[in-house]
Amino acid sequence: MSVELADKATHKVHVSAPAGVVYALIADAVNWPLHFAPSIHVERLEFDGERERLRTWCFLDGRLKSWTSWRHLDPVKRRVEFRQELPAAPLSALGGTVSVTPLGPHTSELELLYDFSVTGGLPDDVAWAERATDGHGRIQLAGLKAVAERWTRLDELILTFEESVHVNGPAELVYDFLYRAGDWPQTVPHVTRAHLTEDVPGVQRMTMETLTEYGTHTTDSVRICFPHAERIVYKQTAAPTLLEAHTGEWSVVPDERGVTVTAQHTVVLxxxxxxxxxxxxxxxxxxxxxxxxxxxxxxxVLLAHAKQHAESAVRML
Incomplete structure (x- = not known):
């Protein structure tokens, strides 16, 4: 007979930013990886204007976890209700509310209330769940506070851009090159070392060393691969000194003459x-x-090598 242990908690923090700014950051879950160090990727699966369904990849107490959740957005009350649909084990349930209360034109109070349960009652599982949920909640609030209080500077600190190339070849070959990033040191001149592991299918951890005009840089990344959509999204968990955060996406889109490969980068300086x-x-x-x-x-350079990889393979057929 399994035993389910439940707990709940509340965290509050004062923020030197307008309540509307704070709420907008809470509502924009897709961009959380830019602002919260543990957050790797948030994929919006459904959205009807009020309710959204999200798939999230995130570090909890040092462990990379993934879950799906529903959120109800209420911009009038500046309140978001959330409930995980498929919680990360050993959690069997987790949900709560995040709300913002204006305290003045440029100050507000941010409150997180949540509850969770653990099935089985194993002491290690319960201790981990308490530590992970408490730590995650505190990190989220601290991150929201830090970002919100720079709200007048965010547009200047955030930079988004794209590079793309057309390839006269099949999408599968291009995706294969991007997926096998561990092989890049053999073909890409500025990549001097790459160590890639994939303990969970489609979730890669990579350490890459690159040569730049300022010397050698080492970055750590988590990459989430969507082979059916021919997309790879990533976040650098250890970025160069000049960057506070770096997220990106590789996408391969077929057309009548081949495919267009696009690399999107978003960074916070x-x-x-x-x-x-x-x-x-x-x-x-x-x-x-x-x-x-x-x-x-x-x-x-990477896009050029992806193009060469695919088009060379086609010519050999």
């Missing part, structure tokens, strides 16, 4: 590192241009 990395007089605008050029250059 670490403003306090600009002087150390680019010089004492470097501006935020210069940092944006530098990051755009550096990432774009490396990205174009």
């Amino acid at each position: 670490r403003e306090e590192s600009i002087a150390a990395e680019l010089g004492a007089h470097a501006s935020l605008a210069q940092a944006r241009r530098h990051v755009r050029e550096a990432l774009g250059r490396d990205c174009r």
